[in-house]
Amino acid sequence: MNRIGIVILNWNGKDLLEKFLPSVISHSKREWAEIIVADNASDDDSIAFLEQKYPDIRTIKLDKNYGFAEGYNRALSQLNHEYFVLLNSDVKVSQNWLDPIYHQFENNADIAAAQPKIKDYYRKSDFEYAGAAGGFIDYLAYPFCRGRILDVIEKDKGQYDKTIDVFWASGAALFIRADIYKKTGGLDGDFFAHMEEIDLCWRIKNQGHRIICDPNSTVYHVGGATLPHHSTRKLFLNFRNNLFMLYKNLPSNRLLFIFFYRMILDGVAAFKFLLTGEFANFTVVFKAHMSFYSMLAKFRKKRKVLLPLVTKNHHNEIYRNSIIFDYFLRRKRKYSQIEDQLKA
Template identity: 30%
Template sequence: MPELSIIIVNYKNQDLILQCVQSIIDYEPQLSYEIIVVDNHSEDDSEEKLKTIYPELKWIPMAYNSGFGRANNKGIAAANGEYILLLNSDVIVKDKNTIFNCLEQLKSLPEPNKTVLGTRLINEDGSFQETLRLKFPGIRREFRANAFYILIVERLLKRKSNAKEKALQKEAHFHSGEVEWINGAFLLMNLAEIKNQELFFDSDFFLYGEDVEWCWRAKKSGMKFYHWQEQELIHIGSASAGSFGQKKRFQQIQASDWLYLKKTRGSFYTFLTMMLVCKNQLLDSTLYFLAKLRRKSFSDSEKLQRVQRKWTYENLKRFYYRILFLKNFSDKNSFVVNCYSESSRPR
């Protein structure tokens, strides 16, 4: 029996998943592992190509694009290792024994069975990538996401919103220790503990937010999240979603954020957040109209923020009822929020 089951969800990422699996083979000679690929109906020859380089590969085909959470649940159910690693298909191992060292570090911690370990992820060019948070997301973001705050606080007073908190969060990536939650691109944990506590991903989520909601539930059940800064891997990021366009990706992230709030904070908290979105849109329209009368110019980032707030408002009109009056979609081939609906429809 392998010590580690590496679970990778794939959706039309043939080149990247081949790189991912090949990097594991090349750089993990000491690791006892199996690789499980759950394929979200890619309809290509990825299985054949992967089994050419790794014949023992477990291939689990889905009949439709089941998203990140449901696919990972399938992989967890099929795993045989003592530990599991949930690994994104666009993560590349670049140094020898990276995963092996992470596993040894997890086993050396005081409560390895109750701990989820993550490590540093970097961009392709070696630059910094955010992979952890010191606090779970909440309503504060909507307080700052309006033209009044941006123009008065950031532009006139020359103060960057939340600058101290952002600096502390970035600094945390370069120190090892316990954090609130970890990005779902690399999650290393004990399989038996996950199954015993039934800590599976919430199937209402399609894409984005499911890892944060999972971390919230895991934290409530007594799990700890440990960031180990001694190792690093390349994470290309948003590879499966990139082909659908910036607007759809932004709206999917936003809608999933609201679903996360509904799941973790309840209906009233989510309703307040959505009302702040309406308030922000009203403030935005009023202040930009007044600025236009004065022929005031805006930076590219301010213009982009305004466009994104419009996308957010469109999202609110589309999804507020489904989220606030949530029903259980878990046993159906549909999702509460899915901005990529054409690509995930069962066939």
């Protein structure tokens, strides 16, 4: 039986498949692993390429582009593996990438999800933005990583080679138990893309499970292959989805307090865009908030479903201070400068 399903979600990514799929095939030859490509109704020649070049690889053909979140939900619902790996199509894997985390799952029943060390494909001595050596959030739900705080990315010098518990595992290479994925509701399709894995991990943590980063496994991620880093669409999704995530997962006694401060900080960010002449970005922040408000009734129903499932609200992997304040005012720009406060 193939216990791990390595699922690559593709949308018009024939060039990425051509470039990165060979490494996945070469380094995933295990009797317990299967590679699957789920296609979000691409209109390039992705499917023809796969059928001609890799006829033995299983493909799942979705009827339209459901985005990252719902695309994975629909693909994974058709699989019966014990573990899933959600792997971006722009990731090159290393020779020993599967085994360490597979053995973590086999030997530790309380680990629900995990990620490898994620390094930059083009600058292989650097961590990669979307995950680095494991994800965290601060008390206002601003995400950061071991190896990447805001826009400061560290070089990998072995300083974060210890396997540790983290708050979220990157969707670029997310290992997860299939039963936990399904039990917790999977990725939220209303997010479409961006921060959906943090939301999923928050739900997993609230239900009492562990998430780890095991740096004994390493992959190399391009990042921004679908949406460029400076895309207004990406900015919109990040601002809006962060609000979705907060509303769904915060405990009731902190919800209004946190939202009050987030509204202030989002307003500050918007006017910073205005002052620097980034008018499109200024508008995007307000569009994101309007989109959040328009869907509030729907997310209120989701929150009511999730609250009774919460077994744990205090997480050591949530930074108790403001990462924004520490970054700009205290000049703390490396994870090593704050890690002691995450152990409290």
